[in-house]
Amino acid sequence: MATVSRTLNGSSLVRPATAERVRKVVQELGYVPNSSARSLSSGKSNLFGVVISDITNPFFPELISNFESLALKNGYEVVFANTNYDPERLDHALRRMVERRVEGVAILTSEVHDSAITMLRRQNIPVVTLQQQTVQQGSIIKVDHSVGIAEAIAHLMELGHRDIAFIAGPSDLWSARKRRDIFAAEIKRNKLTLPAEWIAESDPRPEGGFDAMQALLKLKNRPTAIMATNDLIALGALRAINEAGLDVPRDFSIVGIDDIDLVHYVHPPLTTIRIPRPQIAECAFTTLLENSRNPEMKKIQSNLPTQLIVRASTAAPRSN
């Protein structure tokens, strides 16, 4: 029994001939080790948890895909959970992850309460979150949106725009408020005017952007450029513009955030602010890995840049 275990775990304390014999029998019997028993006995789960808020937003699958590849390469497995923007589902998901004794959790949602994380910390489980002002525990991946947003506004101004609206995400999501505030601050810094009605609030999905844009189209004082808090919203806005018989970038310039692959494939390809997904995934993984090896739980902070990617959805405003 012990020898079998040793063989399967590649211990060197087993005679090659014996190992061979073991492997043969294993093969014949179709024996597959039981990972529950394994982790119960060893005290190691070899599991990381990843929580995201919307698997339907292409931003996240790429994150997951990258994280999973890294994990597999390092002999870890990954459990996923999709909260669908529902805090209750977040709690459920984290709970289940604790039950599985994951060795670390990456919470890559836009909103996390401290209470959720406290549970994890009580169990001494390393946590990494995306930058969230409300959360002060665990390691944090900061994504510096201000640079990208500043670049975007500068780009639009250079093209001649002075009337820029912003379609924000739901204001109960901290990340959405944060991006909106950065936008507003940057607008102010550039001494542009920003009527209240140019800040729209939207569900973070394309439908939301569609609705928000329809509202903007009804305004008497229309902006000439639209920035959206994510690409999906920007796509929804684009559709609303098209359905109104108007054209991008002739009638409106549009800038998104995220740089999901699909913005290449719409017409016109979207100008957007790239959020470095591969780096986020890598950063989350390595942070978890380090934190789980070093139980001292020193907080790791990282700061990832954003960057404007200019494509065809921005141009000089029509009146120019």
Add this chain to the structure above:
Amino acid sequence: MATVSRTLNGSSLVRPATAERVRKVVQELGYVPNSSARSLSSGKSNLFGVVISDITNPFFPELISNFESLALKNGYEVVFANTNYDPERLDHALRRMVERRVEGVAILTSEVHDSAITMLRRQNIPVVTLQQQTVQQGSIIKVDHSVGIAEAIAHLMELGHRDIAFIAGPSDLWSARKRRDIFAAEIKRNKLTLPAEWIAESDPRPEGGFDAMQALLKLKNRPTAIMATNDLIALGALRAINEAGLDVPRDFSIVGIDDIDLVHYVHPPLTTIRIPRPQIAECAFTTLLENSRNPEMKKIQSNLPTQLIVRASTAAPRSN
């Protein structure tokens, strides 16, 4: 100890007062049960596995999302794996699922070898796959593509098209070959001509569609309509057409397959053949649930319809 276990599992054989006391202590200690120990002892993992081939294709996240919701509602958890079209990763994923003693696996990839499934069947694990001719074991979800493809061709012919090309997926994927063959048969049935060069082969991602369409554009005898084996490929083709300065549907009509949400949000919105994702997810889940309750493992076969959804990417050909 036993009383604690009973309390946590909601046994009625516990005096309410005791139960309350237990819960309080549990709360204070921050105790969370260990699911490994639980499933080791009970012999039940309460786990289903889901394997998909490309999490980056929006077709799959919706599948996952639906499946996960159903599972949670029924007290099950789900482990996912993304094979990235790599048969080796499929084997790895299935292996890990067996190690976790999942109570069923849904293999929702386009290609599965019998050998992979044999391992699962040896362990008496229920399996459900999408229709795959090579695989004869386990339950099967059939998706009837022929109806949708026939509808699409009829729709194009009604508009006046007679020259229809097909961008197929990689011919080493059985599902890709199958769709292509159905298309070819349907073309023949309608007595249309189908030069060999109108059957393009493509990577199943937008880049593939882009490249394939560029090749089609170089042809002397161009088709007037393009059908693609999935929506992502269709989006790639659409982009290639746009970049060539041409217009859809003026210069080419395009029909995709899948009906992913995003095809609403490109311009023009894509005509496509809807594959019923929610039903696939539900069918996969209920099949697994039934099969895992009834260890007799009777094969369940279901047949799901496809349906043409007409939007704005199809119109009469220009020459008409």
Add this chain to the structure above:
DNA sequence: TTGTACGCGTTATCAT
């Protein structure tokens, strides 16, 4: 209604 004791499949510790 509660507590005791064994077993689940594996790893780890000790002998051998």
Add this chain to the structure above:
DNA sequence: ATGATAACGCGTACAA
């Protein structure tokens, strides 16, 4: 280099 045996944390049959 190998085998016996005690954990790991939970469920459960059985005793109390």
